[in-house]
Amino acid sequence: MPNCKVLLAGIGKDSHSVGLHLLKLSLAERGFDVDFRGIQNNPEDFKSLSKDYQLVMLSTLDGHASLYLQNFTISEHDKQGALWVIGGNLTIDAEPGALEAAFQTKGFDLVYPKYVDLTTFFLQLEQLFTLNNIALPLPDTKHAQTGIHQHLLSRIDELEAGSSFMRSRAKVLASHPNGQAAANLHQNGLFLAEKPSFSHIVSHSRSLCHLPLLQPRSGVSTTSEQLRYFEHFTSLGVEVLSFQIDSLTRNNDYNGAEQGLNQNKLNGFPLINHGVGPVRAICQAVAPPLQVRHSTKDPRLLAEISLAAGCTSFEGGPICYNIPYYKDYSLAESLNRWAYVDQLCAHYYQYHGVAIDREFFGTLTGTLIPPSLAIASNILEMLTAISHGVKSVSLGYAEQGCRSQDIAAIAVMGELAKQTAAAHGFNDITIQTVFHQYMAAFPATRARSEQLIYASAQTAVLAGADRLLYKTAAEFNNIPTLEDNTEAFQLIQRAMRDTATADWEMVNIEKEIIYQETTELLSTILGHQADYRDAIINAFNRGWLDIPFSPSLYSMGRVTTARDNSYAVRYLDCGNLPLSAASKKRNSDMVEAKKEKLNISSNADLLEHDLLLIPRGQYRHWPLS
Structure with missing residues (x-):
């Protein structure tokens, strides 16, 4: 039986990759020879390659397929005998039927505007192959190769030696007009020293009530609206707050963020565009300490402005904000950039006694992550940070849904992090744990979402986590509003007061594993x-x-x-x-x-x-x- 070659790729700016990995495995098990190109490809690049494949499969899940393919067509001559398929979540507003017809006119042989299960897809693919006299390969579930996956190697010799922070600081601050306002490290340090310590508030709260500190996610476009959110959360009794950064800033597109800010159409807070002064005003207007949460590719300028403005916690790391998010971002480059951030944090501790908390997003891709991988990643990022002089770290873990395993994971993560830090000579480090409520696709009804949030909060209590990053019942179909956050906060408070149980024998077994x-x-x-x-x-x-x-x-x-x-x-x-x-x-x-x-x-x-x-x-x- 001749090989049936498939080119599989995500297109546009969409960063979703879980479904592509599932397709890659399923195709390979069915005997297809899969060339997997990952995410964020240009479909035009595949026209010239069509002759080398029997099947070309494109995917996007962000609803912008019409934008990515607005000028794209694939003629029968371009196809050169290959069949072309597109699917995922192609639209956020158009009727699926109309979109299917529109993409068929562009030359696609099969179009799936919304999710289709694998059984249905392969039945329809078989019919299409039969119609076009293309032989299907023989299934090979036992010995399937999961396809060609280009594996790039990072280079150790590209790591910057010593302290890169002061050498490159002027260039970093010059990358945006608002950078200069963060230039005076001494004045920044004096201001930071007056702000409440994020890690101290978490430790103090835990010592008093022995419950995880609740932390909402919050990011809106304007300073006035962000302040309104923060003031409302503070009135509810929230003890730590965070800026959730918009996606354009996360991709270092500050011009795009400025346009979005002017139109009030951002999905988060454009902290760099607002600058030191306005963000300081927010820090001074609210009592709780502030954290910056993001997934920024180059975090250096964001860290500079965030810390200069008074934020005492900065999230992210060279693994967790690289590997789960970006296609071709080398580890050497991300390690260099995060070394700068850690050295900046260390400077404020060395000269002003301010221990900036550095949190690592151990949820990674958020999908079926074994605890051992999450914990190992956290600890490696912790070691890099504290080796640069960071004195306070928080390690994050995403709930997976087996209560015994989730409780065990938090316990092992905290214990092993402290053991490892001490074994490597770091004995003066504050180490805290963060429990993220379930991070993958949420239930499709509000009632089930609320039940998940309620029970999840109880798992966090049983696990003894220091902090709980909570979700809202709107996760299943919308961006959470202030009201959604309020309802979730009150729901979780009730859950944490109720009695919950765990199978402690199974917890101990999972801890050993x-x-x-x-x-x-x-x-x-x-x-x-x-x-x-x-x-x-x-x-x-x-x-x-x-x-x-x-x-x-x-x-x-x-x-x-x-x-x-x-x-x-x-x-x-x-x-x-x-x-x-x-x-x-x-x-x-x-x-x-x-x-x-x-x-x-x-x-x-x-x-x-x-x-x-x-x-x-x-x-x-x-x-x-």
Whole structure:
């Protein structure tokens, strides 16, 4: 049987990659030879390649397909015998039927304006192949290769030696007119020293009430509206607040952010465009300490202005704000940029005694992330930060839905982070844990979303997390409003007062599993390189760290994950992760038992089941177990 070659790619600026990874695996299991190009491609580039494939599959989930393909057509001559398919979530406003017809006129053979299940898709693809006299490959679920995935290697020799902070500071501040207002480090430090410490407030609150501190997400365009949100949260009793940064600023598109600000059409707070003065005014107007939350590609200017304005916590890191978000952003470059941020934070501690809290977004892609990967990533980012002089860190973990595993993960993360810091000679570090309520696709009804939020808050209490980043019931269909945030805050307060239980025997079993897997990863990664940044690059180059469903070409892309019969997240394919034979066998046995129970032989079918379990509502209650 001749190979049937498929080119699979995401297009436009869409950064979603989970569905593409599922398609890649499913195609490979069905015998297709998959050339996977990842996200953010230009469809015009594939016209000249069409002759090399029997099938070209394009996807976008952000609803902007009409924009990305407004001037695109693919003629029969351009196709050169290949079939072209497009799908995902192609529109946010047009009628799916009308859009399907419009894209067929552009030359696409199959069009899926909204989600279609794999069974339906492959039945229709088979019909299309038969109609065009193209032979289908033979399925190979046992030995399927998951397709060509270009794996780029970061270079250790591109890391900047010593303190890059002062050398490049003038250039960073000059990258936007508002940068100069942050130039005076001494004056900034004096102002920061008067602001409440983010980590101190968290520690103090925990010592008094022994409950996680509640933190809402909040980002709107204007300073007046942002202040209104903050004042309202403060009136509810919220003790820490955060700016959620808009997506244009996160991509360092400050001109675009300015246009969006003028039209009041941003999906977050454009802190750089507002500048030091207006943000300082907000910091002075509210009592709680402020954090900046974002996923900015180059965070240096944002850190400068944020800290100069009085924010005492800055989120992000070289792994968590690179590998889950960007396609071709090298680890050497992100490590250099985050070294600058950490050195800036260290400067304010050294000269003004201000311990800026550095939080790491350990949720990663937010989808079926095994605790050991999340914890290892957090600890490696922690080590890089504290080696630069950072004195306060927060490690984040995203709830997965198995209460025993989630409780165990928070416990192991806090304990192992403190052990590792001490073992490496860092004995004066404040280390806190952050529990993120479920980060993947939410239930499709408000009632189920509220039940998830309620029970999730109880899991955070049982886990002993220091802080809880909470969601709202609007997650399933909308951007949360101030009212949505208020309802969620009050719902969670009720949940935290109610009694909840856990299977502590299972918690202890999960703790042993997570501790073993995490230490296996870290001992190999840290055992081969003395420098923490070198160790991170080496780990991703070798596949010792490999983030599931990541769009990054700097992640090997071999690790896949799924749920076991208790709904805990396990490794479906360990890739090159340096886990012991016992750990690999345990994961394999648990996943195979799940497949047997569901009468599923295909890894792709199992993955589809698990990825869509929550949005399809195919579960009894939250937590799942």
